[in-house]
Amino acid sequence: MPAENTQPKxxxxxxxxxxxxxxxxxxxxxPLPSEEALAKQFGVTRPTVRQGLTELRAAGxxxxxxxxxxxxxxxxxxxxxxxxxGVRRTPxxxxxxxxxxxxxxxxxxxxxxxxxxxxxADLLRIxxxxxxxxxxxxxxxxxxxxxxxxxxxxxxxxLIGTKYETEAPPAAPELYAAFADMGHELHFTEYVxxxxxxxxxxxxxxxxxxxxxxxxLRLTTGKAxxxxxxxxxxxxxxxxxxQYPL
Amino acid sequence: MPAENTQPKxxxxxxxxxxxxxxxxxxxxxPLPSEEALAKQFGVTRPTVRQGLTELRAAGxxxxxxxxxxxxxxxxxxxxxxxxxGVRRTPxxxxxxxxxxxxxxxxxxxxxxxxxxxxxADLLRIxxxxxxxxxxxxxxxxxxxxxxxxxxxxxxxxLIGTKYETEAPPAAPELYAAFADMGHELHFTEYVxxxxxxxxxxxxxxxxxxxxxxxxLRLTTGKAxxxxxxxxxxxxxxxxxxQYPL
DNA sequence: AAGTGGTCTAGACCACAAC
DNA sequence: TTGTGGTCTAGACCACTTA
Numbered sequence: 180m181p182a183e184n185t186q187p188k189x190x191x192x193x194x195x196x197x198x199x200x201x202x203x204x205x206x207x208x209x210p211l212p213s214e215e216a217l218a219k220q221f222g223v224t225r226p227t228v229r230q231g232l233t234e235l236r237a238a239g240x241x242x243x244x245x246x247x248x249x250x251x252x253x254x255x256x257x258x259x260x261x262x263x264x265g266v267r268r269t270p271x272x273x274x275x276x277x278x279x280x281x282x283x284x285x286x287x288x289x290x291x292x293x294x295x296x297x298x299x300a301d302l303l304r305i306x307x308x309x310x311x312x313x314x315x316x317x318x319x320x321x322x323x324x325x326x327x328x329x330x331x332x333x334x335x336x337x338l339i340g341t342k343y344e345t346e347a348p349p350a351a352p353e354l355y356a357a358f359a360d361m362g363h364e365l366h367f368t369e370y371v372x373x374x375x376x377x378x379x380x381x382x383x384x385x386x387x388x389x390x391x392x393x394x395x396l397r398l399t400t401g402k403a404x405x406x407x408x409x410x411x412x413x414x415x416x417x418x419x420x421x422q423y424p425l
Numbered sequence: 426m427p428a429e430n431t432q433p434k435x436x437x438x439x440x441x442x443x444x445x446x447x448x449x450x451x452x453x454x455x456p457l458p459s460e461e462a463l464a465k466q467f468g469v470t471r472p473t474v475r476q477g478l479t480e481l482r483a484a485g486x487x488x489x490x491x492x493x494x495x496x497x498x499x500x501x502x503x504x505x506x507x508x509x510x511g512v513r514r515t516p517x518x519x520x521x522x523x524x525x526x527x528x529x530x531x532x533x534x535x536x537x538x539x540x541x542x543x544x545x546a547d548l549l550r551i552x553x554x555x556x557x558x559x560x561x562x563x564x565x566x567x568x569x570x571x572x573x574x575x576x577x578x579x580x581x582x583x584l585i586g587t588k589y590e591t592e593a594p595p596a597a598p599e600l601y602a603a604f605a606d607m608g609h610e611l612h613f614t615e616y617v618x619x620x621x622x623x624x625x626x627x628x629x630x631x632x633x634x635x636x637x638x639x640x641x642l643r644l645t646t647g648k649a650x651x652x653x654x655x656x657x658x659x660x661x662x663x664x665x666x667x668q669y670p671l
Numbered sequence: 672a673a674g675t676g677g678t679c680t681a682g683a684c685c686a687c688a689a690c
Numbered sequence: 691t692t693g694t695g696g697t698c699t700a701g702a703c704c705a706c707t708t709a
Contacts, residue, residue, distance in 0.1 A: 187697060187698090188698075189698085224701085225700095226698075226700090227697080227698060230697085230698090245706050246705075246706035246707035247706085247707060
């Protein structure tokens with residue numbers, strides 16, 4: 180008696196299509212057979228086919244376009260953009276990103292006051308609930324083809340005794356120079372993890388289904404390792420890699 | 426005339442549950458209402474409820490457990506493990522990871538010969554199709570609670586003129602010491618990107634639905650920046666972050 | 672107009688877990 | 691035994707794209 184196939188039908192369909200995508204039968208950008216055609220081919224109804232396609236969409240292997248068809252993607256190829264991570268100081272005392280990208284804030288960038296949640300307070304070594312200046316912006320570059328969400332947190336407490344006690348400080352990276360001018364020697368540490376986007380993040384970054392994002396926290400420390408600034412980057416995960424020297 | 430809600434029903438259900446998860450109505454680990462209950466509550470049929478839940482599962486916000494229920498997750502909290510990335514050389518000339526984790530290869534670790542695909546050949550600066558030693562292992566640590574997939578590539582060409590011309594070289598990180606003993610001063614660069622796992626990767630790393638993985642390429646270079654070794658790490662994305670100094 | 676994917680119904684039966 | 695999620699059918703109608 181041969182080992183019978185106990186896989187559900189929708190998974191057999193998903194497996195078949197996944198093999199086809201990975202082995203080049205359905206190259207990236209090319210359409211898969213229509214749902215109707217697959218239903219007939221596998222002898223099932225359309226909802227069953229759709230269940231299989233839903234699985235592939237969640238895996239980022241396929242993108243459905245309304246009225247046109249379902250198209251293969253290739254989420255495993257090297258991304259077209261490599262961003263070296265780092266901060267350089269120019270001779271004039273300005274700070275620039277190592278990747279040289281010039282970001283533009285969207286119109287609806289906001290500055291607010293936030294009370295530090297537990298995990299951020301932990302990194303900034305401040306008591307939870309302590310107030311922080313918070314800058315929030317959708318940033319774009321290269322005619323909107325590059326996008327990232329950027330947030331800057333500065334605890335009120337680190338601004339005490341500076342000119343920013345009475346006037347709002349700038350966001351990073353301008354804020355770097357401000358602290359450097361106060362005599363701090365800056366160090367930067369990044370914490371990287373992947374995550375699936377929330378619907379609003381997916382929309383802002385124009386992420387198709389099944390594309391994760393990179394969540395990066397950058398902690399800036401000054402004299403005696405004192406935490407000064409925390410930044411949060413949300414980067415699209417589909418065509419981008421970060422480069423770090425060890 | 427008020428702005429009518431044009432959202433499909435399954436999305437209204439997903440939105441309702443997502444809000445509940447994010448605002449603490451359904452804390453991580455706690456069950457959501459049953460599909461039947463949600464269907465009655467929203468006046469829809471079970472398949473419609475399931476469509477909404479499928480969306481939340483793909484986003485990692487929820488985990489369904491057969492026969493028991495559907496449970497909230499919290500993919501946005503800081504992970505419990507921070508792994509500082511780096512390689513240190515001990516006084517005895519061995520190389521160890523900066524995070525100090527001691528990995529054990531699974532039983533089915535393999536050594537094979539691979540012809541370099543285009544993107545890897547590009548990083549190693551060898552012609553595409555050139556043969557490479559390839560080590561492949563599922564690694565575990567901490568009684569199997571930590572898992573990663575690790576692969577080491579060494580082009581045949583960089584082994585010419587060494588004792589490994591006739592004998593198989595070790596995998597990284599032992600291979601580091603071998604090259605260092607040959608007079609190479611080693612430098613390491615990592616390339617990081619997120620991706621959804623394939624089914625076999627999800628199974629090996631025990632990833633629930635909706636959890637991305639971190640794909641890390643580590644390139645080791647020696648004298649005159651010559652690429653020597655390429656490693657590939659696939660790390661679970663649900664409870665782990667990587668730490669890099671800038 | 673024809674073809675595509677998107678939404679939804681109203682069921683059925685199954686596999687699994689807990690009591 | 692009961693309640694849970696998992697699979698599947700056989701349709702219907704809609705929205706969108708292309709020709």
